[in-house]
Amino acid sequence: MDFIPVNEPLLDGNEKRYLCECIDTGWISSEGPFVKQFEEKMSISVGRRYGVAVSNGTAALEVAMQAIGVGEGDEVIMPTFTIISCAMAVTKLGAKPVFVDSDINTWNMNVEEIEGKITERTKAILVVHLYGLPTQMDKILALAGKYQLKVVEDAAEMHGQTYRGKPCGSFGDISTFSFYPNKHITTGEGGMVVTDSGELAERCRMLRNLCFRKDVRYVHDEISDNYRFTNLQAAVGLAQLERLDEFVAKKREMGKYYTEHLSDLKGIKLPVARTDYADNIYWVYGIVLDEKIDISNREICRLLAAEGIGSRTFFWCMHEQPVYQKQELFEGERYKTAEYLARKGFYIPSGLAITREQMETVVGKVRKVMKAILDVC
Ligand SMILES: *Cc1c(COP(=O)(O)O)cnc(C)c1O
Numbered sequence: 001m002d003f004i005p006v007n008e009p010l011l012d013g014n015e016k017r018y019l020c021e022c023i024d025t026g027w028i029s030s031e032g033p034f035v036k037q038f039e040e041k042m043s044i045s046v047g048r049r050y051g052v053a054v055s056n057g058t059a060a061l062e063v064a065m066q067a068i069g070v071g072e073g074d075e076v077i078m079p080t081f082t083i084i085s086c087a088m089a090v091t092k093l094g095a096k097p098v099f100v101d102s103d104i105n106t107w108n109m110n111v112e113e114i115e116g117k118i119t120e121r122t123k124a125i126l127v128v129h130l131y132g133l134p135t136q137m138d139k140i141l142a143l144a145g146k147y148q149l150k151v152v153e154d155a156a157e158m159h160g161q162t163y164r165g166k167p168c169g170s171f172g173d174i175s176t177f178s179f180y181p182n183k184h185i186t187t188g189e190g191g192m193v194v195t196d197s198g199e200l201a202e203r204c205r206m207l208r209n210l211c212f213r214k215d216v217r218y219v220h221d222e223i224s225d226n227y228r229f230t231n232l233q234a235a236v237g238l239a240q241l242e243r244l245d246e247f248v249a250k251k252r253e254m255g256k257y258y259t260e261h262l263s264d265l266k267g268i269k270l271p272v273a274r275t276d277y278a279d280n281i282y283w284v285y286g287i288v289l290d291e292k293i294d295i296s297n298r299e300i301c302r303l304l305a306a307e308g309i310g311s312r313t314f315f316w317c318m319h320e321q322p323v324y325q326k327q328e329l330f331e332g333e334r335y336k337t338a339e340y341l342a343r344k345g346f347y348i349p350s351g352l353a354i355t356r357e358q359m360e361t362v363v364g365k366v367r368k369v370m371k372a373i374l375d376v377c
Contacts, residue, residue: 004358006310007182007284007351010250011236013243018235030209032231038238039192042177045241046155046169048194050201053229053237054208057156057178060191061089063227064174065124067193067203068150070095074123076152079109080317081338082128086154087318091329095123099319101335105272107286107314107345108135110337115143124150127172131347132255132280133272134163137171144172152176156191157283159184160248164277169194174204179233182284182351184247185240187233247352248281254350254359255282261363267293267374284347286314287366288340295373297346303372304348307365314345 022028035053043051054060070076072094078086080099087097098117100109107130114125125144127135144151151172155161158168159177169175174197177183179190193204206212207224240247259270269288273280289295297313304311317338319330349362 001308003308004310004349004354004362005351006312006347006349008353009181009186010243010247010352011239014239015236018239019232022231022235027231030228030230032234034231034234034238035229038234038241041238041241042192043194045244046167046175046194048170048175049196050194050198052193052201052204052208053234054191054193054204054227055229056189056227057154057176057180057183057191058085058088059208059225059227060176060178060193061085061126061152061154062092062225063204063207064152064176064193065089065093065095065126066207066224067200068124068152068173070123073121075119075121076124076126077114077117077122078126078318079128079130079338080319080333080335081107081109081315081341082130082154082318083315084318084321086126086128087321087324090126091324096121096329097318098122099330099333099335099338102338102341104337104340106133106135106275107131107341108133111136111139114140118143118147118149122147122149124152125172126152126154128154129158129161129168131157131271131284131286132161132251132282133275134158134161134168134278136277137163141171150174156180156183158281160244161281162278173197174200179237179240184251184281184283184352185237185244187229187237187240190229190233190237192229250352251282251350252279254354255280255285257356257359258285258348258363261359262287262366265367265370267370282350284312284350286345286347288314289344291340291344293344293373297344300346300369300373303369304365307369309349309362309365311346311348314341314347317342 039051153175155169156178179187
């Protein structure tokens with residue numbers, strides 16, 4: 001039986017040609033010319049002035065948080081339903097994530113809860129756009145203005161998406177991207193920080209590269225990591241970026257197909273196709289089981305795997321992470337909607353290389369597994 005993986009990237013453009021150019025010229029490190037080109041093209045594509053490429057999306061968040069000056073004792077408001085990179089970028093600096101529950105329809109953070117979480121220690125709001133629909137930015141930008149807070153935008157899942165017609169990755173003080181193979185464009189591993197501030201961009205370049213002092217090499221006034229991005233990665237990135245519009249259209253077609261062929265199924269909720277501020281770009285195609293269905297997302301993933309279908313559970317909430325519980329952080333905190341999504345949400349094969357035939361198979365197997373579940377429930 002052919003197994004349909006949860007993600008397969010599409011690399012049939014100029015990737016090979018640009019990679020060969022790296023090999024032929026000997027430019028493979030972060031000093032190669034593609035890196036700057038990719039930074040420029042990425043920043044232009046989201047309407048930012050500067051781009052600083054880094055080794056992955058997690059590093060981009062760390063660099064962004066450090067660049068805006070998050071430090072010991074500061075608080076950063078963010079959704080609890082997200083990837084650990086978000087919380088880690090804050091806890092690593094001795095600062096505290098302050099969580100907000102999720103919106104049941106969009107799966108993004110519930111912006112109505114943010115104001116109540118602001119204290120004198122609040123330094124920033126970390127917006128994380130999830131699964132293909134952006135977070136409602138108007139309210140967040142208004143709060144940031146009112147309380148003088150920084151805004152960091154994690155746009156890892158938002159390549160090519162817009163919010164009220166303005167590109168995701170262009171909001172707030174600084175935005176981050178990931179180029180992991182399940183994002184709309186990939187470089188294998190990779191990430192980028194984009195900003196309109198020359199000062200922040202310069203700071204990010206320092207932080208990306210061990211904080212070498214400008215005047216004298218191998219002398220350091222402070223510590224940071226090596227988060228450099230290679231010419232090889234940039235070669236792939238340039239080729240991918242050329243096809244971003246096509247990729248976004250393909251993902252939307254995928255979303256439309258799955259929704260058309262699954263929407264009559266009982267016991268599940270499908271992604272919202274559009275809101276008044278954006279059309280879904282389906283980073284991945286998520287499905288959420290109804291609360292009354294007494295089965296976990298992990299079990300569904302096992303059942304699908306037995307049918308030859310790759311799938312993944314949704315994120316696990318930050319306030320429920322064992323690593324933070326060991327540190328006695330977030331004790332007694334509850335976020336009902338986020339906890340529900342983490343237990344009942346999963347996603348089905350949604351990579352850019354997916355074929356119509358594979359989607360037909362996926363639909364058939366999802367229907368089979370759901371029927372079997374509904375029969376016993
Ligand atoms: C993928 C992702 C990241 C992390 O990116 P990596 O490149 O895997 O480190 C961060 N935030 C969000 C929302 C993501 O989807």
